Amino acid sequence: MMFEQFKTRAEGVSAEVYRFETKEAALAWLIGFLLREGMADKPQSTALWAECSFLDGMDRDELQRIPGLKFGVTRELAADAKFGISQMEWSLADTGTLVQDSTAIEQRLVSSLPTIHIALVPTNGILPDMPTLLERLHPKESAYIAMITGASRTADIERVLTIGVHGPERLVIVFVDELGGKN
Amino acid sequence: MDNTFKESIHKAVNNANLTGALGKFSEAYKVNRAKAYEGIDFEELRGRIAELKSYAASHLEQLSAQFTQKAEAAGAKVFRTNDPAKVREYILKVAQDNGVKTIVKSKSMATEEIHLNPYLEKAGISVGETDLGEWIIQLAGQTPSHMVMPAIHMTKEEVSDLFSKEVNERLTSDIPRLVKVARNELRPRFLKADMGISGGNIAVAETGSIVLMTNEGNARLVTSLPNIHIALVGIEKLIANYADVAPILKALPRSATAQLLTSYVSIITGPTPNTDGSMKDLHIILMDNRRTEMAADPKFNQALQCIRCASCLNVCPVFRLVGGHVFGKVYTGGIGTILTAWFDELKKSEDIQGLCIQCGACKDVCPSKIDIPDLIMEIRRRLVQKQGLPLLQKAIYSVVNNRKLFHGMLRAASIAGKPFTTGKFVRHLPMFLADLTDGRSLPAIAAEPFRDRFNKIRQPKFKEKAAFYAGCLIDFAYPEMGEALVKVLNKAGIEVVFPEDQTCCGAPARYNGAYEVAAGNAVDNINALLSEDVTYVISACPTCTVALDHEFISTFESLGQTEWIPKARELAGKTVDFSTLVKKLVDEGRLSLKDGKKLGKITYHDSCHLKRTLKVSEQPRELLQKAGYELTEMFECDMCCGMGGSYSLKLPEISAPILQRKLKNIKETGAAVVAMDCPGCVMQIRGGIDQDGAYIQVRHTVELLAEQLKE
Numbered sequence: 001m002m003f004e005q006f007k008t009r010a011e012g013v014s015a016e017v018y019r020f021e022t023k024e025a026a027l028a029w030l031i032g033f034l035l036r037e038g039m040a041d042k043p044q045s046t047a048l049w050a051e052c053s054f055l056d057g058m059d060r061d062e063l064q065r066i067p068g069l070k071f072g073v074t075r076e077l078a079a080d081a082k083f084g085i086s087q088m089e090w091s092l093a094d095t096g097t098l099v100q101d102s103t104a105i106e107q108r109l110v111s112s113l114p115t116i117h118i119a120l121v122p123t124n125g126i127l128p129d130m131p132t133l134l135e136r137l138h139p140k141e142s143a144y145i146a147m148i149t150g151a152s153r154t155a156d157i158e159r160v161l162t163i164g165v166h167g168p169e170r171l172v173i174v175f176v177d178e179l180g181g182k183n
Numbered sequence: 184m185d186n187t188f189k190e191s192i193h194k195a196v197n198n199a200n201l202t203g204a205l206g207k208f209s210e211a212y213k214v215n216r217a218k219a220y221e222g223i224d225f226e227e228l229r230g231r232i233a234e235l236k237s238y239a240a241s242h243l244e245q246l247s248a249q250f251t252q253k254a255e256a257a258g259a260k261v262f263r264t265n266d267p268a269k270v271r272e273y274i275l276k277v278a279q280d281n282g283v284k285t286i287v288k289s290k291s292m293a294t295e296e297i298h299l300n301p302y303l304e305k306a307g308i309s310v311g312e313t314d315l316g317e318w319i320i321q322l323a324g325q326t327p328s329h330m331v332m333p334a335i336h337m338t339k340e341e342v343s344d345l346f347s348k349e350v351n352e353r354l355t356s357d358i359p360r361l362v363k364v365a366r367n368e369l370r371p372r373f374l375k376a377d378m379g380i381s382g383g384n385i386a387v388a389e390t391g392s393i394v395l396m397t398n399e400g401n402a403r404l405v406t407s408l409p410n411i412h413i414a415l416v417g418i419e420k421l422i423a424n425y426a427d428v429a430p431i432l433k434a435l436p437r438s439a440t441a442q443l444l445t446s447y448v449s450i451i452t453g454p455t456p457n458t459d460g461s462m463k464d465l466h467i468i469l470m471d472n473r474r475t476e477m478a479a480d481p482k483f484n485q486a487l488q489c490i491r492c493a494s495c496l497n498v499c500p501v502f503r504l505v506g507g508h509v510f511g512k513v514y515t516g517g518i519g520t521i522l523t524a525w526f527d528e529l530k531k532s533e534d535i536q537g538l539c540i541q542c543g544a545c546k547d548v549c550p551s552k553i554d555i556p557d558l559i560m561e562i563r564r565r566l567v568q569k570q571g572l573p574l575l576q577k578a579i580y581s582v583v584n585n586r587k588l589f590h591g592m593l594r595a596a597s598i599a600g601k602p603f604t605t606g607k608f609v610r611h612l613p614m615f616l617a618d619l620t621d622g623r624s625l626p627a628i629a630a631e632p633f634r635d636r637f638n639k640i641r642q643p644k645f646k647e648k649a650a651f652y653a654g655c656l657i658d659f660a661y662p663e664m665g666e667a668l669v670k671v672l673n674k675a676g677i678e679v680v681f682p683e684d685q686t687c688c689g690a691p692a693r694y695n696g697a698y699e700v701a702a703g704n705a706v707d708n709i710n711a712l713l714s715e716d717v718t719y720v721i722s723a724c725p726t727c728t729v730a731l732d733h734e735f736i737s738t739f740e741s742l743g744q745t746e747w748i749p750k751a752r753e754l755a756g757k758t759v760d761f762s763t764l765v766k767k768l769v770d771e772g773r774l775s776l777k778d779g780k781k782l783g784k785i786t787y788h789d790s791c792h793l794k795r796t797l798k799v800s801e802q803p804r805e806l807l808q809k810a811g812y813e814l815t816e817m818f819e820c821d822m823c824c825g826m827g828g829s830y831s832l833k834l835p836e837i838s839a840p841i842l843q844r845k846l847k848n849i850k851e852t853g854a855a856v857v858a859m860d861c862p863g864c865v866m867q868i869r870g871g872i873d874q875d876g877a878y879i880q881v882r883h884t885v886e887l888l889a890e891q892l893k894e
Contacts, residue, residue: 009443075408075458079374095444102449105456108407112400130429139390139425139452143257147448152400154362155440156316156332158339159208162362165315166369167400167447 002093002126003175009096010173013150014163019123019175023054026176030118031066033172034083037116039068045082046070050110052087054120054179073106084110084168087120087179088148090137094129095149098173099137102146111148117168119148122179188509188534195505196836200338202504206844208335209503210819215441216494216548225550228434233488233552235427239388239419240478240487246388246421247469253391254467257453263418265471267297274299274380274413275306277466281411283308283377287369289395289402290314291382292330292491293415293470295513296526299380310380311372313401315365322349328507329515330493331439336506369401379405383416384435384491386469389425392452393467396435396445403447410457411464418474419487431490434550438492477525482561486521488551493518495545495555500823500841501538510535517545517555524562529569536562538837540830541694542823543795557737563696564741572697580700584686584707586634586658626660626866633662637681640669645678649719649764650712650757652685654727656862664862667889668723671765674892675774677719684711688730689738691829698738702747705735709750712757720754723761723885725793725861726828731758733796760793761885762860766802769809775893780811782891784854787814788845788868789821790861803860803884810891812856817848826867842871849879856880858887 007017020026039047046068049055060071070077078084086107088098098119102108111117127133137145152167163169195201239246251261262273278286286308288294300310300321312321316333320326322345327333334342339356346364347354354364381402385394393414395402406412422428428450436442454463478484496502496516507515511531514522517539524532539559546554572580633653649672657665669679689704708731712720722728735751768774787804794800800821808814825831825841845868849857857879859865869881 013443013446075374079370097444097448103455105407105458108403109458112403112407130432131426134426134429139257139387139392139450143451143453143455145450146403147444149444149446149448151446153398153446154315155398156314156319156334157337157342157358157361158204159211159332159335160339160358162359165362165366165399165401166313166373166404 002128003123005093006091006096006126009094010150011096013096015096015150015171015173017173017175019177021177023176023178026120026174027058030085030174033118034066034069037083039066039083041067043080046077046080047083047085048073048077048081048110048114049085050087050106051104052120054087054176073109075109078109078113081110081114083116083118084112084114085118085120086110089122090125090127090133091121092129092133093126097147097149099133099145099147101137101142102144103142108144108146111146112167115164115168116170116172117148118172118174120179121173121175123175123177124180185534191509192505192834192836195509196840198506201336201506202840204335204338205503205506209497212441212497213819216437216497219437219441219443223433223437228430229550229552231430232434232490232550235422235424235430236488236490236551237485239422240484242423243418243421243475243478246423247418249388250386250391250421250469253388254453255391257391258462259391259453259465259467261467261469263469263471265473265475267470267472270297270415270468270470271299271302273468274415275303275308277411277413278303278308278378279306281377281464283411285309285311285372285376286378286380287311287313287373287376287405287409288317288380289382289397289405290317290333291380291415292514293382293417294380295327296417296472297470299415311369311376313369313373313399313405314397315362315399318365318369319345322346326508326512327515329496330491330519336508373404373408376409378411378413379409381405381412381414383414383420383467385422385428385431386416386420386467387425387428388421388423390452392425392450394428394432395449395451396432396447398440398442398446400447403449406449406451408458410459410461411466413466413468414451415468415470418469418471419489435490435492438494438548438550473525483521483525483558485553486518486525486558488553489518489522490551492550494548494550498544498548500542500544500825501540501837504837504840505538509538517559518553521555521558521562529562529565532562533566536566537833540823540825540827542791542827544791544823547795560694560696561741563694564698565696567696567698580692580697584700584704586686589655589659626870628659629662631662633658633665634681634683636662636666637669640666642669642673642678645673645676647676648678648680648715648717649721650715650717651679651681652688652708652712652720652722652727652731653681654688654722654724654862656866657723660866661862661883664723664883664885667883667885668721668761670889671774671885671892672721675768680715680717682711682715684714686711688727689734690726690730693730693734693738694828698742701734701738702742702744705730705738705751706747709735709747709754712754713750717757719759719764720757721759721761721764723860723883724863725760725790725797726863728758728760729792729796731755760797760799760860762803762806763797763799765888766806769806776806776810776888776891777893780891782811783813783856784815784852785812785856785858786817786849786852786854787820788817788824788849788857788859788864790859790864791823793860794821799860803858806888807858807884810888812887815852815854817852819844819848824864824867826863828863831867838867842867846871846875846877850877854879856882856887858882858884860884
């Protein structure tokens with residue numbers, strides 16, 4: 001139920017929403033997506049993956065053999081990356097919002113500088129709304145709480161909605177049931 | 184009114200790009216906003232926001248101290264000052280101490296308020312706006328015309344010219360392409376900047392956090408990439424509790440841009456790591472600039488509840504015609520008028536407060552429950568208190584208050600103007616008075632006012648009595664409406680009395696800030712209307728009804744004349760508008776309308792005071808349909824017609840286009856009759872239709888119902 005509501009809301013603000021049962025299935029889809037969209041080991045074509053629990057138990061060396069896929073986020077790499085991948089722990093069903101403790105700058109770099117942001121989201125982390133989130137996530141635990149709802153947008157020229165100003169022009173949300181969640 | 188101000192209005196209303204863009208936006212806004220609030224109890228939500236913000240406004244000192252302590256404990260440096268000059272100096276010092284050469288900024292009205300950019304640039308520091316709209320107006324060397332959409336007054340062609348110059352390349356006016364250019368141009372500046380400056384949408388005292396909301400994502404970059412971050416926050420942004428963030432996040436984006444949530448929300452509490460491994464140098468400036476003084480003002484403390492959504496601009500019939508620049512350089516629209524009077528000076532609001540037509544549309548949508556029209560009236564009152572009334576106006580009021588003299592003079596003027604009068608209208612007036620008949624004919628003055636005609640009406644005697652309060656327009660211009668009202672009430676078994684000593688309701692004086700005059704009117708009317716033993720005091724003019732029902736009381740309250748309040752309340756208790764009373768009489772079976780009539784299509788115009796102050800909108804519609812009319816709603820049926828009492832005389836260049844829009848909406852329904860409950864609206868709309876030449880009858884509900892009474 002909450003997933004369906006989230007999906008409707010997020011798609012309403014031009015996000016793309018997918019859902020997989022296992023990490024394995026999600027990873028397979030993700031790699032396919034990156035390659036289809038032109039990931040390569042050349043300027044402005046790389047994918048940069050920020051630390052997250054999705055990567056627990058995965059062989060990063062093996063993954064890094066895929067041309068263009070990189071770990072170890074720096075400002076320079078993020079500024080050049082076409083794809084940024086990060087895990088967003090919570091999501092809000094009633095607004096289609098993703099939420100993360102973004103205290104670590106790397107998390108913000110991959111979700112704000114690249115053209116496409118891919119968010120891995122534990123399905124169990126879906127919360128109904130903002131008040132519920134504020135009960136779960138307190139500034140005491142996080143110096144930078146970041147919420148993302150859809151792609152970067154503006155209507156500053158003649159009120160015409162235009163996607164992709166300073167942040168990503170595409171937000172791809174991948175729910176993974178197996179990731180559990182802090183719910 | 185100042186000539187340069189008049190000139191700026193003239194320029195704005197004749198700027199087709201501006202009025203076109205704003206007009207389209209305000210029409211879409213209304214629909215989209217309603218959609219964004221679907222399933223939400225807006226009254227409950229805004230009640231909560233008003234409560235938490237008003238608590239904060241009355242505890243500014245305590246919350247500032249708590250915020251400071253919490254933010255400092257989290258590692259931020261907090262600087263609090265009342266003085267805009269000290270804010271500028273502080274920011275410059277931080278910049279100079281750290282060898283800052285370039286600054287990127289996300290949108291902040293507080294920095295506009297203190298004119299920060301020119302100050303820093305004069306000191307040799309490059310300051311770049313990064314919000315697309317702000318960047319556009321920075322390149323154009325202009326100031327924001329709207330608090331949320333700073334460049335709404337500019338066309339894509341103008342933007343493409345600006346950008347072309349900036350990137351040295353001839354660009355087309357393709358909007359997605361222009362946005363891409365902005366992204367590419369600004370990206371290196373974000374990466375290079377030594378300091379980021381942001382505002383703050385909310386400051387949470389409990390946790391020392393600031394909350395930033397953007398759609399473009401620029402605030403995330405401004406607060407993440409440079410090693411220094413300064414947030415400039417007006418202390419009215421303080422709230423007590425972290426949980427209180429939720430209702431504001433719920434209302435602000437919905438009210439501002441009809442979004443469920445902005446694309447990005449950041450809650451920042453203390454420094455976070457930079458990309459080079461150091462910790463952010465985070466400064467939060469709590470700026471007062473007269474806000475504490477405002478909080479101590481029993482009237483204006485309410486304005487501190489504002490969450491800066493700008494919905495009061497978006498629904499304003501005047502703003503959508505003139506845009507923001509007429510209002511001044513920083514805060515614009517309804518709330519902007521109030522903020523300018525305080526953060527700048529009262530004197531600066533002298534002209535712009537006159538732009539408010541008092542239609543109340545903003546009060547209806549304000550998510551913080553601020554009574555903006557009332558606060559603007561209070562500005563008027565204080566201006567008059569400070570500067571006194573102009574001599575001419577004083578003379579006018581003394582005439583208006585003398586009913587017999589007033590009618591005599593109007594009548595004399597209308598006879599003197601005979602060559603210009605045809606049938607029921609004064610079509611053209613000579614010389615400077617011509618403005619009054621521009622786009623609208625004025626009603627001819629009745630040869631015999633209602634007060635004289637009344638004595639000739641033969642009424643059956645009934646036990647139940649109602650006192651009729653006519654008001655200027657029915658008394659002098661439309662006595663037939665008064666006669667229709669007597670006919671309707673008689674049919675229901677109510678005898679109408681007309682207390683001769685009733686005078687002007689005081690609205691003209693009050694709306695011009697002359698509260699003493701209005702209080703005098705109130706006393707005279709209370710004495711006249713309470714002298715009769717009646718069940719009801721009925722009026723067929725919503726502005727008069729509002730005066731009797733609400734404003735006598737609030738005028739006395741404003742002036743501290745509390746001895747009159749009990750009597751004013753007694754009068755208010757008996758006061759009722761025409762449609763409400765008639766609906767009641769019909770429901771009680773005391774009055775019947777003819778059955779089975781097919782009277783054709785009708786459309787109904789909601790008068791501002793009836794709909795928004797008296798909350799009456801269904802009653803006249805139901806009655807007209809019962810009488811046999813087929814109701815077709817017009818677009819924006821409750822948008823002001825541009826009359827606004829003497830407003831249409833003072834600012835005809837604004838009133839006329841508002842009327843034209845109304846006429847267009849009426850005509851588009853294809854109805855042969857447009858009904859309304861206000862003689863002022865009848866005067867405005869009937870006059871407009873007359874000049875337009877359309878075959879549409881403009882009638883007061885009272886006239887239409889009087890024709891359909893069952894014998």
